[in-house]
Amino acid sequence: MKATPIYLDYNATTPCDPRVVEAMLPYFTQHFGNAASADHVYGWQSREAVTDARLQVAELIGASPKQIIFTSGATESINLALKGLAENSPGGHIISCQTEHKAVLDTLTYLEMRGCDVTLLEVDTDGALSPAALEAAIRPNTIAIALMYANNETGVIHPVPEFAAIARRHDIPFLCDATQAVGKIPVNVTSDGPDLMAFSAHKIYGPKGIGALYIRSKRQLLQPLLHGGAHEGGLRSGTLNTPGIIGFGKAAELCQAELSDEQQRLGMLRDQLEAALLGQLPGVVINGKGSRLPQVSNVLLPHPDVEHLLLSLSAHLAVSRGSACANLVQQPSHVLKAMGLSVEQAAQAVRISLGRFTTATEVQQAAQRLVQAIATPVV
């Protein structure tokens, strides 16, 4: 048995916590009932479990369970929110930002083809977006604002409460993609104030294929993507993914309990990692400044071929270039380009993200591997 590489790509996905898997297992074989079956005990059991899980998920973000609908993941939640808003006000104007995740950007590109007008706000070299710029971009026909909580590549945290206040002042629905922030830092829909918020289970040690959309009120503003059975209040038809929902609920509960210790621990490890790299490798630059998520570091490495560097370290270390890309032809990160990096610089960037199962030793070893590989000249 060979040693497995050190996993430092938690922003791409997290392993399921064994406690989550344990909670899910009975719902595959024993409690397999359809939560919509109203006439027997199997259905009732499932429905009860889903109700509990919805509460667990809602509590993690300070919401009420009836404000949560389950989807297949953050991408679906974002699509459901944006397409619904756009369909209700055809030809409307939507404001977003250049550093958003592709789930937002690609959906907006699609809506542009359907007649929407899209403004993508710029960020500064630190990755920050100013509330003033947001307010200045608002037009009379602006129908939605879509801004993320924290960036998936750099970890830069946006001033969400300020954005929400502006949106409320202009009475514009505000969708926040909080996929990377939920479970990592305190996120509270009441104090943060978004109208819609998307997040997913597999970033918080839950299973893949399950996510949620928080909807403050005015469900009527949205239109379902899927029809057939009127599940989830008619917004998301399809038999509920009971094991996934149970896992999501358990994962949310664990995060809530462990969040503050974990936030501190990971922040410390991340700072140690950055210090090690900055101290031993001249030319290292940390991308993204100001308020950042505790677990992620986006590092510009002084190496001519970072793709090859990562492949050659793949037996020992799992980190990624920029964001996990949809296809094999890796495009330089749009996030880093928006922050003013050149294509060449963006190609040198590596995202190192830590998580619940990362140890101090692993972080030291990872830094050592990178330093060794970069400091040793290629023959």
Add this chain to the structure above:
Amino acid sequence: MKEIRQIIQAYEMATAQQKRAVLATVVHIEGSAYRAPGARMLITEDGMLTGAVSGGCLEGDVLRKALLVMTGEQPLLVTYDTSDEEDHVIGVSLGCNGIIRILLEPLPDADDNAIVLLKEAVAERSPAVVVTFFAEKDKLHRLQGTRLCWTQRGLHAITPPVSAVAADIQLAVTRGTSTFVQYAEGFTAFIEYLAPAPALVIAGAGNDVMPLAGMAEILGWSVTLIDGRPAYAKQQRFPGCQVLIAQPEQALSNLAIDEDTAIVLMSHNYHYDKAVLEAAVKTDARYIGILGPHKKRARLLEELPPLSAAQLGKIYGPTGLDIGAETAEEIALSIIAEIKSVFAGRQGQALRDKQGHIHMRHTQFTPSLQEYAVLVLAAGASRRLGQAKQQLAFEGETLLQRATRTALSIGAATTAVITSEAATLPATVIVNHQHAEGMASAIRLGVEHTDKYQFILVMLCDQPYVNTAHLLQLIAAQQVSGAPVAASLYAGRKGVPALFHRSQFAALQSLQGDTGAKHLIEQLGDMVTSVPFPEGAFDIDTREAYQQLIKTEHD
């Protein structure tokens, strides 16, 4: 060949540095692909690539999959479908239109792995076969991999998953092409025939020879220079080539010149060239190029003893393709291109003007010899001969023993001999009690015993010149043509030995009386493919024929 050598070298370097490696082999393609089956690439754990499996479009993904394979011990068969215009895996349209199967095999640090076999295959300048097994239905099957190497020195095997492959190797050698043989066990064997790399012998070691020798080296050809002038024929002027100082008369006699050899005369010394030419036309060399105008060739041919048409056909003078070459480098390009086209049997035309596919690759799957049966018919009464002809002796054995031995030599699943009385033979003997009816009864009885096979090869015991090579050629001709029957062509007619696909078994079963397989072959007309076999006309039907046969034995 060159790629294999580079891969061996890269593997040895990686092993010395204690780095793990994975071998990627293109084991099959359907439709068009840039690289043919047999293209290989070595991937080491630090991500270094040696060789290539595509034009560069698949390497990035193959590299990642190879690194994945490196984490375990299991091989992995990867299938790329480049016919998908918007391939979401590759991310770009490749412009090709084919399916490429690539086997990734880990190379455990052992004395017995794929590299050992490849080394053996290229150790000597002689034909070799390398067999790589893959399992389309189980892409992680442990026994996939490079498992066999055959050379004239013998067979080297690393636990092949299918033991019956030896016979199919022999068939590939006869065909002189690679084959893809599917076995009942669920494996396909890529039986890769490796012809030796061309050899180039250049008469002359002047400065203008340098580009020619250099280009041949790039192609992986082995280059020998011969010149009578010690000042020119210096090893240090031509590193990587064999350099001989020799008088023209002896120059070629010290070299092993086979049909994969090209000889080019460019000594710029008429008498030297002439003497080499005189020796060259007597060798097996497939290409003899003469540098210089038509006039020079005409004078050379005039002064030499008369040559046969075959000898004249090998002489290319002026040497080279018409590409407007002026400088020594350009002339080298023109000569190299012509030799390559002659060896490949092509015309050297622009591909733009060519109809159809660029390559002529035969990549269809063929059945194993495990799907073939051989019937030796020995039960016919020999009315004219007056005695049982199968018992006649020739070269120390009876004709029946001889035919049985030949039949067994191709390695088919079963060999059945139909006789009129019990006999002791190393094959299944079936006694035909109805032999008085004639030939048809023997065929019917034989087919009845072998109709579970895909093909039946029917042969007689009274054609003493039938040999292994001819039987394999019948099988090869059927595989290439897809015809239902492959027959031997002699005396202007098609006859036995002949190979029948199972679609013809019913027709064979319905033969009556003294009509033989030949009757069915005639009925099928143009549906029958044929292999020329003039010696087939000689059979032992009369005492005179037998006397003639015995006479050749004593000659």
